[in-house]
Amino acid sequence: MAYIKNLSRYKDKEVTLKGWVYNFRSSKNLYFLELRDGTGICQCVVSRSDVPDKVWEAADSLQQESSLEVTGTVVEDERSTGGYELQISDIQIIQIAEDYPITPKEHGVEFLMENRHLWLRSRRQWAAMRVRNEIIYAIHTFFQERGFIQMDAPIFTGNAAEGTTTLFETDYFDDKAYLTQSGQLYGEAMAMAQGLIYTFGPTFRAEKSKTRRHLTEFWMIEPEMAFYDLDMNMDLAEELIKFIVKRVLDRSAGELEILERDTTRLKKTVTEPFPRISYTEAVETLKSNETASMLDKMLEDRKKEHVDLGREKEEIEKERGSAKKWRKAQIDQRIKEIAARMNQVEEDLRNIPGWKESALNFEWGNDFGGSDETILMMKYEIPLIVHRYPAEVKAFYMKRDPEDEKLALAVDVLAPEGYGEIIGGSQREDDLQTMRKRIEEHGLPEDVFDWYLDLRKYGSVPHSGFGLGLERTVAWLCGLSHVRETIPFPRMLGRLRP
């Protein structure tokens, strides 16, 4: 069967394509059909004089997203978007679609989310899902090539890994079960059996977060490695990210183009070593005069931009009254863009003073807030590795730094361009008595962790691991502003359908 992706192979030959109508344009004797077949989009041309009346009438009856089979000759034509188009000789209609809700014009977020099952057919969504697939494939390839064993951690659990976070509770016969928010503890058990393992599965967080970075159901990859210390852990995390980014750049170039992703920083991510700074150094950076003046400058820039945008809007609004119809449409479009950008700028103007205050008054020992991460990342074009956090803000299972008991051997990887934390990990505590103490300090019930403590009784070894958030990685590589477009059917606060 012929697919649009391979159309160049059939130059000057006759092929039959099966697919759906993406869009169409017609005049008296010419009909242009954009056909979508899952592998790509191809322009098909029907010339009235070249086909029987029946074929012309079939073309004329098509609606957006109707399904059909077309037969025709592949010709090279630079007027066509893909460089190739199909001169149609026959059309077999499979089904004429009813009025399709998603027109080729713009739509709002709510409407598109209500129609997510159809939105997936749109070009940008199609491209994002293909990049997601490439990332998943790259992750499996990376670990499999290095001898890691993929393991499936349970999704129902009887206990919380980290007591504070919110869990989804379900009935489990006469008992309670929770949906997992990390497979890590099970991963540690498996690592003691297999050496090198990784999980790849869904995780659930009942946090009431309504932001562009949050889902209630998302996919996480959690490698766990016996005999790895923190440095080896960081090396692996960096290698993994470089591998994923390189694969996507190599194999999904077309999709990135559809997504209009600027790849210069992604290319640097592949070739340049990631900066590694300690939490303490990061705090110093936040509190520095340099950061303060950077934010001042940013505030000034935003103020100036706001004035400029306001001026432009006034000018084109004046012009609008006497403009021709097409120019009016252009002006309306630009006014919308200006309004959207002004909203963003106004939000920045409201936020920056708070960011500055929070950065300058940051106290060693706290965890970074969203704005602190944003400020840190402004200095870098590629991912940043931050290590050795205050133990108090981190989980009970993290090993303390032998050189400073206040520090946990934890590591976070922050993606550039505002995409935030994509990796969190640590070297794990491997001493039985210390682990017992930590569980007690965190106020956790020891009996729940019986089996976990066994791992420290029977051949305990130094080991490390981390978790990679799939959707944030997809968002970063695709340049998408919201994780809801990185997963086929996002589950979020207030969104359970479709």
Place this chain on the structure above:
RNA sequence: UCCUCGGUAGCUCAGUGGCAGAGCAAACGGCUGUUAACCGUUGGGUCGUAGGUUCGAAUCCUACCCGGGGAGCCA
């Protein structure tokens, strides 16, 4: 939970106290190379819901519902 912005035709929006509007989509007509095609005609409304103020409410007030962005928390 809190802050903030919004809800008007199938869709995207304008209308801020006085006759319910535009573009797109739909239907019909026109156009020989379009590519978010273009041009013309027609049909299309519970102005989120409930209450209040007013001679008069899409517009002002109150409560609630739904959605966007953000904080907290996190990947």
